Amino acid sequence: MARMPSAERRRQLTEAAIRAMTRDGVAKTTTRSIAAEAGVSLSVFHYCFDSKQALVESVITTITDHYVTVVKDAIRPRPTLRETVRAGFQAYWDHVSAHPGEHLLTYELTQYALHQPGFEHLARRQYELYSETYGELIDQLRHSMDFELRVPVPVLARYLAAMTDGLTLNFLVLGDDAVWADVLDTIVDHVAGLVRDEDEARPDVR
Known part of the structure; x- marks a missing residue:
């Protein structure tokens, strides 16, 4: 996976979260589903958002x-x-x-x-x-x-x-x-x- 600046990665994950939450609802959207939506590992998510x-x-x-x-x-x-x-x-x-x-x-x-x-x-x-x-x-x-x-x-x-x-x-x-x-x-x-x-x-x- 190509390395990406952390600010850009946060933007990517945020946009993925918006898509997932719009589709599935906030309560049903998990960090795992957001990572999958963005096409990154769960560890990348936790690196960008604590x-x-x-x-x-x-x-x-x-x-x-x-x-x-x-x-x-x-x-x-x-x-x-x-x-x-x-x-x-x-x-x-x-x-x-x-x-x-x-x-x-x-x-x-x-x-x-x-x-x-x-x-x-x-x-x-x-x-x-x-x-x-x-x-x-x-x-x-x-x-x-x-x-x-x-x-x-x-x-x-x-x-x-x-x-x-x-x-x-x-x-x-x-x-x-x-x-x-x-x-x-x-x-x-x-x-x-x-x-x-x-x-x-x-x-x-x-």
């Missing part, structure tokens, strides 16, 4: 990275802020539609972590990561399009994380429907409405 906690955290981070990369590319500045925000949400939604099993896995990971003694902090970390990710995306937009918000970035980030979480679960339960485009438009209108206009931003000099 615990299942470390693996689960890597899975959560990697799944988030999958769609964040797509969204970051999509929110390059467009003629209007609304168009830019809409493109970002559409990119996320396209990822959900294309990879529903992967997104369903995130909810299973949350439940697993909350019910597995010693894993509870991973569920908290998962949702903190969602908020932090939105905060980074908002800052990316603010720096590229130069606008001010009516609410603090951390508040908007947590709100968007909670809204997206609920919306995604609704989609996974109810399935594809034309109503989702209108729902996304409504969300975008709301977010665009949280941007200060020039008159608000201008100090009162009277």
Whole structure:
């Protein structure tokens, strides 16, 4: 077997874990089955991950990275802020539609972590990561399009994380429907409405 840098091997095993967990469920996925999915020995797995906690955290981070990369590319500045925000949400939604099993896995990971003694902090970390990710995306937009918000970035980030979480679960339960485009438009209108206009931003000099 060709030698591979440890970071690359961890990535390989994490992606294998995502495939195995999506197919078989978190509880039924073992370190042995992940190693088999990746085509490596069990000793290689234990060399890269010293615990299942470390693996689960890597899975959560990697799944988030999958769609964040797509969204970051999509929110390059467009003629209007609304168009830019809409493109970002559409990119996320396209990822959900294309990879529903992967997104369903995130909810299973949350439940697993909350019910597995010693894993509870991973569920908290998962949702903190969602908020932090939105905060980074908002800052990316603010720096590229130069606008001010009516609410603090951390508040908007947590709100968007909670809204997206609920919306995604609704989609996974109810399935594809034309109503989702209108729902996304409504969300975008709301977010665009949280941007200060020039008159608000201008100090009162009277």
